[in-house]
Amino acid sequence: MTVTAAAHDGGIPAPAPGTAPQQVTMSGAINRALRDAMTADTDVVVFGEDVGTLGGVFRVTDGIARDFGPDRCFDTPLAEAGIVGFAVGMAMAGFRPVIEMQFDAFAFPAFEQIASHVAKMRNRTQGRVNLPIVIRIPFAGGIGGVEHHCDSSEAYYAHTPGLKVVTPATVEDAYTLLREAINDPDPVIFMEPKRLYWSKGSLPEDASPDAQIASSFGRAAVRREGIDVTLVAYGPSVDVAMQAASAAMGSGWSVEVVDLRTLVPFDDQTVVASVRKTGRCVVVHEAQGFAGVGAEIAARVQERAFHSLHAPVLRVAGLDIPYPPPKLEHLHLPGVERVLDAIARLQWDDQADALHLPESSPACDSPASDSKGGAA
Incomplete structure (x- = not known):
């Protein structure tokens, strides 16, 4: 045809030459x-x-x-x-x-x-x-x-x-x-x-049938630079991560946001470089957490940047349930508050997080920290 x-x-329609991007x-x-x-x-x-x-x-x-x-x-x-x-x-x-x-x-x-x-x-x-x-x-x-x-x-x-x-x-x-x-x-x-x-x-300025599309597969994008913690996200969760990064400034956290763009091929280089810089990582996605993409990302980060991490890699994900009715959707999807809560649990005071230990554990007898990332 x-x-x-x-x-x-x-x-x-294609924009006229010299006009603002559409x-x-x-x-x-x-x-x-x-x-x-x-x-x-x-x-x-x-x-x-x-x-x-x-x-x-x-x-x-x-x-x-x-x-x-x-x-x-x-x-x-x-x-x-x-x-x-x-x-x-x-x-x-x-x-x-x-x-x-x-x-x-x-x-x-x-x-x-x-x-x-x-x-x-x-x-x-x-x-x-x-x-x-x-x-x-x-x-x-x-x-x-x-x-x-x-x-x-x-x-x-x-x-x-x-x-x-x-x-x-x-x-x-x-x-x-x-x-x-x-x-x-x-x-x-x-x-x-x-x-x-x-x-x-x-749209890209050169969007046209004849455009030479540069390869972006396997190349993540740093959407926001920071020095304290890396948020890794993709698709609909990137916007949530960006909002959380802005809100985190109020608590004194400088947050870097990495948009994966492609899950396969995966850009280990960009993600690991960011985590080595910040020392902390939170993965955000809507899918249920168990056996999700976030688990793979957490494993890859810890295998490649373990000695740069100040805290375990955390995940903020959908609940491990079938997709809920519309009125409950907001409780299922990761939001800004859940991301900020994960950031706060990244052991900013270098104290062991003892919340998961039995009450009889000696670690639970240590004074609770008043800092923003403590075990209190």
Whole structure:
């Protein structure tokens, strides 16, 4: 199919030279990235549940089917395993499928296809067959959804060898990381924070079909510099970490915030360099804590920066429960107060934290500290 300039009528127009950067929503940035990728490469196709005429339940693909035609953007049956299986066949035939799982937990029926075929095809064929598939998954909470409409499933994908796992926290990253994901020769799980779809920011100045996208996979970003403690976060939790860092100034803590951007590949270098500087680390994510991504991050930090740590690595995560009803969501999701509480428990006075010990323990007989991080 030949795509002309008219293909962008329903999208975000390029700014005039010399004008201020455009303020767009994250959903708009993803829409623009899809359009630019489809214009640059006619092998890029977009499909999934309601992504065509409706433009997706979050309107991320709004106007794409109209502007590029039904052979480039089309709806599928409500069968996630079939959607992924179809993408595998298209990728083997030379296309670059970009598919959408309507909600995070809707992807679970497709997990056998993802784990058994999408992730393993390159290894199975000794490198002869690669699958350039992008699986877009709206994930995490913050929208008052219920059960399978709000979930944080990133640990499943990060634990599956053969997949790259990406989650943007800014508008600019949503555009550049998706463009890079579509260009990647291997499968990418692109996890889009639902609560950030309506957040606003600037597109890259060179956003266009011909843009040369610099590699950002495996490169974390330091969003805020500090010297006392490192907050490691990704996706929707980056904003929480930034708010907590600002609030921590009132207690005299200088907080550094690291946005991972990609969970796989993982940027050990940036995270470890930050922790070696600050000596303390808290990992923040919405998914339940047990066996979550935060546990892997904590292990990697302690394996690589143990002698620089002044306190154990702590985690602030969702509760170890199924996703709660909308009215209880705020109790489940990590917030600023929970992050500040974790920072306060980082043994600022170098006293042993005896709160977890039995009352009969000699350590509990020591005077409680009045400092902001003590065991009182």
